[in-house]
Amino acid sequence: MADTTQAAVLPRTPRFVQLHHEDRAAVRDELIRGLLAPAAFTSPKYLYDALGSRLFDAITELPEYYPTRTEAAIFAAHAPAMAAQLPSGATLVDLGAGNGEKAARLFEALQPRRYVAVDISVDYLRHALAGRQRQFPALDMVGVGMDFSQSLALPAEAFRDGFSGSGDGAPRVLFYPGSSIGNFAPAEALAFLRQAHAACAQGGAGGGLLIGVDLVKPARILEPAYDDALGVTAAFNRNLLSHINRLTGADFRLADWRHVAFYNAAESRIEMHLEAREPLAVCWPGAASVQERRFAAGERIHTENSYKWQAADFDALLRAAGFRNTRVWTDAAGWFAVFWARS
Ligand SMILES: C[S@@+](CC[C@H](N)C(=O)[O-])C[C@H]1O[C@@H](n2cnc3c(N)ncnc32)[C@H](O)[C@@H]1O
Structure with missing residues (x-):
């Protein structure tokens, strides 16, 4: 990828793959089962x-909500060390991309070949990704609307070259920031990480998972962040x-x-x-x-x-899921951790 912000490059429209087909009956059944x-x-x-x-x-802008700014500080402090570990020219897959801001901050260091933004909140993702594409007109971007809570089977279309339609064979860097992994109970988290490992292994050599994890800390810090x-x-x-x-x-x-x-x-x-x-x-x-x-x-x-995890326990979870060569960076207070786990 050359200069992603080059003004001379005409903006593209991000491709979009919609897997989250509001199967309204299934969604309704799931919700009603839970309510009853x-x-x-x-x-x-x-x-x-x-x-x-x-x-x-x-x-994420609130003073009480320490995870976003703590994670951002870890990325800022350790960017060169992270860039040395991660492959350049990879397909960067942002799981639960939201507004995509965190991934965008990695573009310069990682020089990805393609950015694949995945989220269940489809309307918001379309809007956010169109904005990111205007900001980085030269970067190939693909939106994937899907619910990955049961299956992380990423669509093959997301890894095809936009023009030739052939598979790109690039290493895959799965990016899962914000401690969203914390929404899963430990056994579910292990199952999810196993699927993430399989998804990385489908790409070229050197891929892996870059993941943000919130660590155990006193309730007096944790509770205001959620209230x-x-x-x-x-x-x-x-x-x-x-x-x-x-x-x-x-x-x-x-x-x-x-x-x-x-x-x-x-x-x-x-x-x-x-x-x-x-x-x-x-x-x-x-x-x-x-x-x-x-x-x-x-x-x-x-x-x-x-x-909330102890860093050593999360490292063991990554290894149990099949990842090797894990690296971890934390903030000085030990509140949050970013792991790079090679597939
Ligand atoms: C806590 S927010 C994190 C947003 C952003 N990545 C960050 O770190 O600031 C979780 C994101 O994951 C998405 N999400 C939640 N559950 C999901 C699921 N089952 N499948 C796909 N996306 C999901 C949400 O729509 C939201 O954008």
């Missing part, structure tokens, strides 16, 4: 509709209910629900919940008649886990 469970729950992936993605961007004074994380959590209403036809009233976030030290995870302020019923259209779930005052819907 004795301890109601939903997957954190439903926090991200277009507004949820924007609210998450706002969270900020301005109430942005509360809005992000409650917005889930609007998304569920759209996906299922349910009649959640957002004002009936309180945001709750706390550190569960025994499980080493932050938990986010929505708690009913008073006794209430939520209804949605069923196949034959209206269905409902009653909630007592104080009863909760578990909406997200964010697991």
